[in-house]
């Protein structure tokens with residue numbers, strides 16, 4: 350039990366997830382790191398000297414893993430105030446929509462869309478007990494239908510149908526859940542981190558930087574703003590550090 354805000358970050362062992370954990374921990378929140386490989390999570394916590402961060406094994410595509418993690422949070426804290434659905438990956442890279450394998454699209458949807466829904470549904474009983482509470486979905490501008498149709502947007506030239514569809518679908522989940530919960534104290538928002546220098550996509554952060562990716566600090570700022578917003582009235586939005594992102 351704690352009197353701190355209790356926050357779970359999925360995919361917390363590296364990249365933006367780990368940076369979110371460090372930043373929100375520094376703000377005085379009690380962090381729980383979801384890591385699908387427990388050893389990687391424990392190592393990340395040790396290296397970052399975050400001894401009071403709780404690590405739970407969590408694969409968001411595995412219902413047993415999800416339930417075990419939620420049970421562990423229930424037993425240790427009896428509460429959850431903020432769920433940051435950060436775990437994600439892109440399984441397709443520049444394949445043509447006419448040729449891409451359905452298995453590839455399925456992998457994107459299983460993790461980024463269905464995994465996020467499964468995680469959220471499992472956490473809702475705990476989030477409902479807390480008041481106020483927040484669900485923050487780490488989406489991507491790549492899921493913006495408006496930008497995919499805009500020749501002036503970098504998304505216009507992207508071709509990752511599985512990943513893009515999974516983030517567009519995640520955006521729709523964000524809208525629908527925010528509407529369902531609008532009379533409660535639970536807010537639901539989607540965030541676009543921008544192109545950020547992590548190991549996302551299997552490249553090095555250095556190579557990503559050379560391609561114009563921004564810093565991790567920049568990528569997590571909008572999520573930090575939402576996670577630390579005391580009013581908690583913003584809901585049903587899709588935004589980045591510059592403001593609203595077109596759906």
Ligand SMILES: NC(=O)c1ccc[n+]([C@@H]2O[C@H](COP(=O)([O-])OP(=O)(O)OC[C@H]3O[C@@H](n4cnc5c(N)ncnc54)[C@H](OP(=O)(O)O)[C@@H]3O)[C@@H](O)[C@H]2O)c1
Nearest residue numbers: 360362364365408409435436437489543544545547548549
């Ligand atoms: N980097 C960008 O340019 C960018 C842009 C827009 C949106 N995003 C989004 O931002 C989020 C974080 O990305 P990142 O850049 O920090 O990527 P990253 O460094 O590749 O980290 C991804 C995290 O997700 C975890 N993960 C993957 N599959 C999982 C599963 N089945 N269950 C639980 N965790 C799983 C990974 O765990 P393992 O270490 O075990 O693989 C890792 O901790 C993702 O949702 C991504 O789509 C990133």
